[in-house]
Structure formats: C-alpha cells, structure tokens
Amino acid sequence: MSFFCNSYPVIEKKALAEDIYSYTILCPEVANNASIGQFVQIKAEGYMLRRPISICSVDKEKGTLRLVFEVRGKGTDKITELNKGDLMDVIAPLGKGFTTPAKKEGRVIVVGGGIGTPPMLDIAKQYGENCTAILGFRSFDRVILDKDYASTGAKTIVCTDDGSVGVKGMVTGPLTEELAKGDVACVYACGPTPMLKAVVEAAKAAGVDSEVSLEQRMGCGVGACVVCACTVVRGGKEYVLRVCKDGPVFKGEEVVL
Amino acid sequence: MSVKPDISVNVCGQNFKNPIIAASGAYGFGEDYTDLYPLSALGGISCKGTTLNPKDGNIPPRIAETPSGILNSVGLQNPGIDRFINYYLPRLKTQDTVVIANIAGASIDDYREVAEKLDSTDVDMIELNISCPNVKKGGATWGVTCEGAASVTKAVRNATKKPVIVKLTPNVTDITEIARAVEAEGADSVSVINTLLGMRIDIRTRRPILHNNVGGLSGPAIFPVAVRMVWQVSNAVKIPVIGMGGIATAEDAIEMMMAGASALQMGTAIFNDPYAPIKVCEGIEKFLIENKIEKLSDIVGTVKPW
Secondary structure, X not given: OOOEEEEEEEEEEEEEEOOEEEXXXXXXXXXXXOOOOOEEEEOOOOOOOOEEEEEEEEEXXXXXXXXXXXXXXXXXXXXXXXXXXXXXXXXXXXXXXXXOOOOOOOEEEEEEEHHXXXXXXXXXXXHHHHEEEEEEEOOHHHXXXXXXXXXXXXXXXXXXXXXXXXXXXXXXXXXXXXXHOOOEEEEEEEOOHHHXXXXXXXXHHOOOEEEEEOOOOOXXXXXXXXXXXXXXXXXXXXXXXXXXXXXXXXXXXXXXX | OOOOOEOOEEEOOEEEOOOEEEOOOOOOOOOOOOOOOOHHHOOEEEOOOEOOOOEOOOOOOOEEEEOOEEEEOOOOOXXXXXXXXXXXXXXXXXXXXXXXEEEOOOOHHHHHHHHHHHHXXXXXXXXXXXOOOOOOOOOHHHHOOHHHHHHHHHHHHHHOXXXXXXXXXXXXXXXXXXXXXXXXXXXXXXXXXXXXXXXXXXXXXXXXXXXXXXXXXXXXHHHHHHHHHHHHHHHHOOOOEEEEOOOOOHHHHHHHHHHOEEEEEEOHHHHHOOOHHHHHHHHHHHHHHHOOOOEHHHHOOOOOOO
C-alpha cells in the first residue's frame, strides 16, 4: 500500500480520440504496488496542483502503468506536451481501488461512461469472458478502449447517446438486461455522477453489489488536505470521507452521489 | 567551511532541528506522507485545525487552481479535539518532531475548553487559528479586530501554560495592530500569514468554482504579501514571528527569514512537490555554506531596508 513520488519515462504515447491520450510509463516500483482502480497524481509543469488520473492498466511483469485521460483544461493540456522518452513526475499509486472477488464465481459487469471507461480495464482482464463491459459515449468519435475491452474476452457493449455506433441510448438499458440474466456477482462503474446513480440503483434493484469510482477536485491526493470530500452512509450514520485516500472507489450502497 | 551549518531554530524556548514546519491544513495529522519520508525530517508539524467537536467542513468543490497558487475552502473538517488527543497526538509524539496543535472555535468558550484539554497533554505548542476564512464563525471573525484577537488570546493564555502561537489573517487593514493586541494578551509568538480571501468563477456556468463561493488563496502568488507582512509584524512586536505564505524554495525561505521570521511554515508547495521541505532545508544549508554563515538564526531580520 505504499506510494512513490518520482519521475518515470514515457515509453508510449497515443491519441485515442480528440483530446484523449494514452500514456504508458515505465515505473516498476509503482506497478508492483498498484491495484485496479487506484490513481496517480501527475505534475503539470508550471501548475501548483497535480492532476489526478486513474490507472487504466498495470503490467507488473513489464513494470508499466497505462494512463488514459482527457484534456479538461490547461493543466492536463500541459501534461500532453510530454512525449516518448520524456519523464512524467507522478505520485503513485494512490487511493483504494476496486475489490474484486478472488474467486471467479459468477459474472461481473463493468460500466464506463466516457472518460470513466479506463479504470476498469484490468477488471475485464481478470474476468475475461466472465465480464460484461458496457461502455457509454456521446457519439462514435468519442469511443475509446472498446477494442481493449473486447480483446480481454469480455462481452463488450458500446452505447452512444446519438446511436452513431452500437446501442443507441444510455448504458442503463443494456445494464438492466444483463442484470436480469442473474449470476452477476458485482457491478463496477466509473463515469458521470448521473450515470453512477443510475447504475447503483439498477444494481440495488437486482440485489447485486456495486462499486463506483468517484471524481473530485483534489489537493494533495494523499489524504492530508481533506479537500476532496464525499459523503458515505454506514449504519445509518453519515461520514465525510476523502475521495483520494478513502476512495476513489466506494461501495455503491454506501456513497451519497 | 568544513563544519555543517546549524539550521536549527528556537521559538519560545522550543527547539526545532530545522526551520520548516508543515503548515496547518496541508499535512493533516502527519500520517499521509510517511511513505516518502519520516516526519522527523521536518522541524515541526502544525496539525490540521481542530475544534471542540468534529466538523464535516464545506460542500465540495473545495479547491481551485489559480495563477501560482490555489484557493481552498475546506471549512475546518476535523475529527475533534478528543480524537486528536487520544489518537493522533500519541502517534505524533513518537516521531521526533515538534508537534503543534492548531485550534479553532466558534466561541471564546470553545477555544478555552480546547486549550484546557491540550494543557494536560504533551503537545509542544498551540497555534490559534483566528483567521480561517472558510467558516462563518470561528475563523476570521476573531482575527480581523484587535478586540476579537485579544479576547481569544487572553482566554487561551489563561487556560494553558503551553507556548501559544497566534496565526494572523492578512485580510485586515493593519496587521501590526492585531499583532500588538495579541502580544499584549500574552501570545508567545505569531504566525504570519494565513490565506488571503479570494474567488474564482467558472465563466461557462457563471458559478464560483468553490461551493463556498470564496476561499483562501495560498501558494507562491501570495509570497510577496507574506514577506511584507512578516517584515512589518516583526518590526512591530518583540515576540518571534513564524513566517509563512507561498514558500516553495530555499531562496524563499531565506528571504522570509531575512524579513524577520524565526521559523517557517510550508503548505501549498508540498502539494506540488512532497519533498519540498527537504529540498528547502538542503538549499538553506548550501546557502549558509556558500555565504560562510554558521548559524541560520543569524540571518533572522537582517534585511537592510532602504
């Protein structure tokens, strides 16, 4: 559970869609300690705050981390000036990730919305054909990682708001159908808050556990500054927790969205 | 010079192995960075502002980036003084660094009660937060008038024998008046400065980025303001001044000490580079060696004004 603060070489940079980039960095010490759903704090040269970016995939053998993120503002834009061979300054791995059942009993469903798609790719890798990945995007030109998910063996369903590719409409349609088939052990989700709400409700209705990865503006990223608050309810009592250290992944039935 | 320079400092009789204290709010209760280096690397830690009862803080977003700085409005989220005393303090006291409790309250009685509770602990010093800009009561409301600042200081002074540091807000007409007022009521030291009140607006939504609308500005953006106020205050009072506000480099640290600071606090810079306090100490040593200065405290207040 320990983290590092260091500069690591970029060994691959790819543009996945307009303003969406995939970086792979060589960082054996981080990769060795990282688990699914954790994140990194990337330094954007010239900016005070680091940018929290979820880990898309970890390759412990190669010692690499894959990071996929969208340019949201000047800070993330600055980070994309890094090219292959450059050093990326990160604090990583951070936070509590997804809890994946050790035994592959039943299926799992992952639901990703837009730039919320990346952090669950390794869940699909772990479960292969026992995973159904439901990925939602605005339109065909915003679709990312669908082939990566499909190549894990996961049943991959792409949805678009405008129907320009895949199923037209929200992820909740296919999700409800998949849940209705039974034998689902857990639903994992990351994406816009309204989508997370809908996913948690659908899972609850089906009596299935869910875990969601949250996004919040962060300060330190390690739990010290208590800037990235979120509320969870446990045993009827409300607690204000830190997205960075107590999360970013929370139980769907506990978190107030 | 072959001898390693002495970078220890002394404030109100309390020795610090180096001048860098983690600023309240930036370093929690000292648990969060120990993966990178031990707490003993710091001269001291001023813990997260703690109140009598636990507080949940403000609704997020609580932070925004600004040019060379950040704006925050956490709103004093903390586990309460009992949890601090029973859980965090014993852990902190084993880590070979000076432990400063930072306390805040909504009433004079709150401050008094918290100070009384701390008086019987082994906490090293108490810093009074009378300048938090992010809560409606118990923050800057005390710190913006001489009467308010004096009354809180007096109540705490009467409640504890611990060294009392009063953290001053820059959001006042004349910070030296407030400094004199708390000195007169028995403050052992003042820390200068807390954050400057600021605001950012998202021009697409026309909403302030902070849910609290306004928040405290920190980071290098406020450094020149902090240097000026440290200089003014150190000339106005006899008690030692702890300087803070935007320190990010060894040069900043030296500048702040020349302005009159006996010790320093760092906060925002740590978010950007967790190793910043260590790098600052190394840089200070280098400066002292290069300038043939044996003791860091010899530079305090040595600015030569025109």
